[in-house]
Amino acid sequence: MAERQTTVGAFVLGGALLGVTAIALFGQFHPFSPTSRAVVVFDSPINGLGVGAPVTFDGVQVGHVDHIAVQFDPQTHQAYIPVTLELQANGAHMAGSHGKVLDSRELPKLVENGLRAELHMQSFVTGQEEIDLTFDPSVPAHLHPGISPLPEIPARESEMQKLTDALTALPLKNIANNADAMLVSIRTLADxxxxxxxxxxxxxxxxxxxxxxxxxxxxxxxxxxxxxxxxxxxxxxxxxxxxxxxxxxxxxxxxxxxxxxxxxxxxxxxxxxxxxxxxxxxxxxxxxxxxxxxxxxxxxxxxxxxxxxxxxxxxxxxxxxxx
Incomplete structure (x- = not known):
């Protein structure tokens, strides 16, 4: 009987180890990798971004989205969406040193040097999005103090967001009215x-x-x-x-x-x-x-x-x- 219990216990322990290994290798859980946390605050809709979405650094995955919340500022009547990122601290290294780029202590310095975050369309079929980190000193660092105690990485507009804003700014109603008037004129001329x-x-x-x-x-x-x-x-x-x-x-x-x-x-x-x-x-x-x-x-x-x-x-x- 004791032998059977020992066998069952060994089997269960082995299965647990295999499960932890599988999660560590294929999931977002890295029990043996140091991580750091940061926040990106968006002031526009982030449709398609969900918890667990990848976080990439110039296309290389270095973390995932850990939490998404909504905060409303009664003074400005503005809604903000703080997105908490869990980054692998050793996902990137500084050249010529063993310093970890994505360490929480290094993020403010990286932000000063132009580190920015933007939404990327992960799949046009499903509409899922991800967050990509890159250096772009030309974009001013627009921070939101008081939203989160975590280091903040400023957000910048993606090309898709710029295109969306440009399309939104178009006077589509006037264009449609002018098109209708033009069609009427063409029909009159044809008659x-x-x-x-x-x-x-x-x-x-x-x-x-x-x-x-x-x-x-x-x-x-x-x-x-x-x-x-x-x-x-x-x-x-x-x-x-x-x-x-x-x-x-x-x-x-x-x-x-x-x-x-x-x-x-x-x-x-x-x-x-x-x-x-x-x-x-x-x-x-x-x-x-x-x-x-x-x-x-x-x-x-x-x-x-x-x-x-x-x-x-x-x-x-x-x-x-x-x-």
Whole structure:
């Protein structure tokens, strides 16, 4: 009997040791690891954060959420949510020393150097959140003295919280109203186009048909005019050739006539010169003969000049001289 009790006791003790070991290895209970406690105070909702949620330092788990409470300040009418963290003191070490970064005594110095806490979405499916610690000296340390006796790690807004605040600040109602007004305007414009476009399209189609007929008519007229112009130009060329031939012929005949006229004038001048010799110097006939000789000389000179001009430009017979 005693042997059986001893066996049962050993079995129970072994099971208890295995249970403690399992909890130590896989749970949040670390009986052989020194821990420190700190608090993060949030002044906005922390939906999705619960007790036991992981606490990470730049993504590496260094603790868990131990307690969540709500405190109301009657003076400012502000509700605060202090979240108690249980940190593994040896979860991080200072380079070149054996100091424990997450020791409660070191936290105020780390806060001065920029240690901040923020909410991180652990799973978009379940909506669970965790707390991540990181260094960000650019964010001012906003502390809440009197909320908790534990060292406080200032909170900063996460990117998700910033996005949420930005979306909340958007004038969604005005945007929706403007969108409704725009849709109404678009619907009105569509109705007006449905009413006005068919007559306009018919008018454009009719105008296009008239324009096509006009262009075709003009094309036919230009084609006929081109044919008539070719005929007219051919006739003008024939007329010009005929006129040139006739001018050449008349020019030759006129040249012969002018030569004969010149010879006649010369003979008349000779005859008058003979009469000039047989008349008395003071007689009236002598004076008339001298005048006739001068006229014949001028006529002969004019005939010679005209003949020369006609030989150079036979068109003088048609167009005459231009001043």
């Amino acid at each position: 007006k186009l449905d009413k006005d476009l068919p007559p306009l399209v018919d008018s454009v189609r009719a105008t296009s048909d008239h324009t096509r007929v006009t262009v075709d008519t003009a094309t036919d007229a230009i084609r006929d005019l081109d044919h008539h112009m070719d005929t007219t130009l051919a006739s003008i060329n024939n007329l010009a050739d005929t006129g040139t031939a006739q001018l050449d012929a008349r020019g030759s005949e006129l040249h012969t006539l002018l030569v004969n006229s010149n010879e006649t004038v010369t003979e008349a001048k000779g005859a008058l010169a003979g009469l000039h010799d047989i008349t008395a110097p003071s007689s009236a006939d002598r004076s008339n003969i001298d005048s006739s000789l001068r006229d014949l000389a001028a006529a002969a000179a004019a005939l010679r000049g005209f003949a020369t001009d006609v030989e150079r430009n036979p068109q003088l017979l048609l167009m005459g001289r231009r001043n």
